[in-house]
Amino acid sequence: MNCSTELKFIADENVCKLGRWLRILGYDVAYHSQFSDEELAGIALKEKRIILTRDHDFLEMKTVERCLLLESTSPIQQLKQVVDTFNLTPTEDKIFSRCVKCNVPIERIEKRAVVSKVPSYVYKTQDTFYRCPSCESIYWTGTHIENFKDRLKSFIIA
């Protein structure tokens, strides 16, 4: 396993779209719109997370160990900066391996267990399903994932 995949992040409110993209790529990213700067720095220190932000104030805070100041306002450009800075190597099998809502890894679930939980056309056309152990959301490889893959193509190694 590549050790860069084990880096953990925390995204400031001003870059939460970036946080979402990183989660979609399978990275462990905490974010919450209600975090104050101090709370965010505290969580980063406790959980050894790298702070992603556009706010210069974090660079002045004594409790901040690792922080990346994002240059661009564009989430895709920010993602590029994170990938380049930390030499991340996103792979196709990692995409959507984590619940976008809860930030926990999702688990493979048997098809018959989701029969009452997904739309019937999805059940008929899909064979592989995953469940978030935290919020119980059901995930499958649908067209929305293909769309994400198209948008993220330039970042994906294999």
Ligand SMILES: [Zn+2]
């Ligand atoms: Zn979840």
